[in-house]
Amino acid sequence: MSRRRRLRSRMLALVLVGSLAGLTAVGGPAIADTLSDKRAAAKKQEQENAAKREQLAASLEGLSAELGQALLDLQAMEQRMPQAQAELAEAQESLDRSQREATLVAARLQDALDQEVSIGSTIEQDTARATRIRESIGQMAREAYKGGGTATSMDIVLGAKSTEEFIEQYGLVSTALRTQTNTLDELRELQAQNANSQARLEAVRGRVQELKAEADEKVVEADAARAQAQERKDEIQQLISQQAAKKAQIEDQKAAAEAEAAAADAEAAKIAAELAAIAAQQRAAEAAAAAAAGKPQAPAGPVGGSLFANPTSINPMYVTSNYGMRLHPTLGYVRLHAGIDLRTYCGTPIYAGRAGSVQWAQYRNGFGNQVMVDHGLVNGSSLMSSYNHMTSFSVRSGQRVEQGTLLGYSGNTGTSAACHLHFEVYVNGGTQDPGPLLGR
Incomplete structure (x- = not known):
């Protein structure tokens, strides 16, 4: 098959290709018209997705x-789906545009090819006509040579034997002269037309080559857009399948999650009981000291004010989840989030928020690696703070720490979905919102 026939076949296939409109219904945010708007929208969406991931990770304790x-x-997967659908719509739009442009280029190319054929045919016809005229002129020249040359008007006057003969001979000569003149004029006109046709033919042939290159480019563009659209379609189908598999996995693990949550709650209750016992001992020791001094024991008062410094290396401190009741995303029940989650990254330093002594540095079920710091009595109430999900310790039980002392490094131990610091404050063995005590 010739190059021209192959190109025309590919262009025809491009024009007749089926639409991808039935791939998957598109949705999500509208695509911005300008590149800067698209970048701004993509950055905003990325920030929103990151915040949602962080919120979810915080809720998965x-x-x-x-x-x-x-x-x-x-x-x-759910966050990726709208973006993939928008990219599919963009790829489809690009494919449609390439197909429209390819159709126009194909029409222009066909028109140029038709012109090339038409001009070529005209040149062939004019050349054949010029050849015949040259042959006719040559024949007339040969006949004139054989007859002794062309008769002049004087020859006709002197040679005529009668008026009638003169008129007849003069008419024949005039007709022959006019015929020769017309023939030469036609030859010159054909030569000029041929020169003009040759110039037009060269121009058309150049345009044909340009259009063929442009047509090849459009084929490549359309192939790329079609491949991009197919990739997005495949990705969307894969996302749908993966989502279904993940949902099934999550459903299968709900029973285990409920058991884990119950175990974590039991551990929290155990810790609270241990701290309440320590608080009672502290109050008893204070009462004994007051009695020995002959003074009444001060009543246990509320604990407030900015008592703690930022325990993370992130400055300013960034809260990802506050203290309070919240709905569990998987189990569907409302439970107390007994601390505050602070943004950290895996392996970043964790510092003591207030001076005290390390009650313990050990693994606790659900809390992971936990450092519990005893800050003694504040306004007559026992005050303690815990640092959870750490990857490693830098302190040991019984060690005295000052505000800012390195306790260890952030991690994801225990029942945690991402590296962060879960910070809790205990007053007389019960948790209290750490936010106000951190100056939040």
Whole structure:
């Protein structure tokens, strides 16, 4: 098959290709018209997605790492879906545009090819006509040579034997002369037309080559757009399948998650009981000291004010989840989030928020690696703080620490979905919102 026929076949296939409109219904945010708007919208969406991931990770405390990761994966898929659908719509639009442009280029190319054929045919016809005229002129020249040359008007006057003969001969000569003149004029006109046709033919041939190159480019563009659209379609179908699999996995693990949550709640209750016992001992010791001094023991008062410094290396301190009741995203019940979650990154330093002594530095079920710092009595009330999910310790039980002392490094131990610091404050063995005590 010739190059021209191959190109025309590809262009025809491009024009007749089926629409991808039935791939998947598109949705999500509108695509901005300008590149700067698109970048701004993409950055904003990325920031919103990051905030949602952080919020979800904070809400997953009390779940196993496997289930927490499954939930994070599911959220990532759900966040990716609108973007993939928007990219599919953009690829479809690009394919449609390429097809429209390819149709126009194909029409222009066909018109140029038709002109090339038409001009070529005209040149062939004019050349054949010029050849015949030259042959006719040559024949007339040969006949004139054989007859002794062309008769002049004087020859006709002197040679005529009668008026009638003169008129007849003069008419024949005049007709022959006019015929020769017309023939030469036609030859010159054909030569000029041929020169003009040749110039037009060269111009058309150049345009044909340009259009062929442009047509090849349009084919490449359309192929790329079609491939991009197919990739997005495949990705969307894969996301749908993966979402279904993740949801099934999460559903299967709900029973285990409920058991883990119950175990974490039991551990929290155990810790509270231990701290309440320590608080009672502290109050008893204070009462004994007051009695020995002959003074009454001061009543236990509220604990308030900015008592703690930022325990993280992130400055300013950034809260990802506050203290209070919240709905569990998987189990569907409302439970107390007994601390405040602060943004940290894996392996970043964790510092003591206030001076005190380390009550323990050990692994606690659900809390992971935990450092509990005893700050003694404040306004007659026992005050303690805990630093949870740490990856490693830098202190030991019984050690005295000052505000800013390195306790260890942030991690994701226990039932945590991402590296962060879960910071809790205990007053007389019960948790209290750490936010106001951190100056929040």
